[in-house]
Amino acid sequence: MQPKLSFDIADLKLLATHSSFERGSDYYDQGRVKKVISKRNVFEGKVKGTSTYDVRLVVDGHALDFTCNCTYQMGGICKHCVAMGLAILDGEYEIVAEESNTNDSSANEEIIQSHTYNFEEIFYICKDELKVQFLHQFLLQNPHFQSDFIQYIDRRAKEKRE
Numbered sequence: 001m002q003p004k005l006s007f008d009i010a011d012l013k014l015l016a017t018h019s020s021f022e023r024g025s026d027y028y029d030q031g032r033v034k035k036v037i038s039k040r041n042v043f044e045g046k047v048k049g050t051s052t053y054d055v056r057l058v059v060d061g062h063a064l065d066f067t068c069n070c071t072y073q074m075g076g077i078c079k080h081c082v083a084m085g086l087a088i089l090d091g092e093y094e095i096v097a098e099e100s101n102t103n104d105s106s107a108n109e110e111i112i113q114s115h116t117y118n119f120e121e122i123f124y125i126c127k128d129e130l131k132v133q134f135l136h137q138f139l140l141q142n143p144h145f146q147s148d149f150i151q152y153i154d155r156r157a158k159e160k161r162e
Ligand SMILES: [Zn+2]
Pocket: 053, 068, 069, 070, 071, 072, 078, 079, 080, 081
């Protein structure tokens, strides 16, 4: 059971043009919306179109702030945003707990436990903080990679100076 959302289909329709709403609706029906995750009022998901697009929605009451990395510029939100919005309205998203402190890895575990995610998706979704944490632990546990890391940083530093 998902918590009650503060927006509805009318809000989505208002943001989209008639045609982007229709096309987004088709996309949703075709199952093009890949697993959506929700952290408090932020939703993130992927929608498969010509390629796979990253859609993000920040909800503030009835105010919906959609972003998508497609090139749509015809006014209103794109069909990918509509499709994800519809999936969310149907409760098709997974709530991910927000990490309250750096020692709490439960949110990350939650993501990893859902096997529908592949590496790229998890890597894209998780916070930089967690990536750094993982990297640090990994390097401490695998000292032979430490020199690779140092070489990489060294090389980048040199590139910057040049
Ligand atoms: Zn889009």
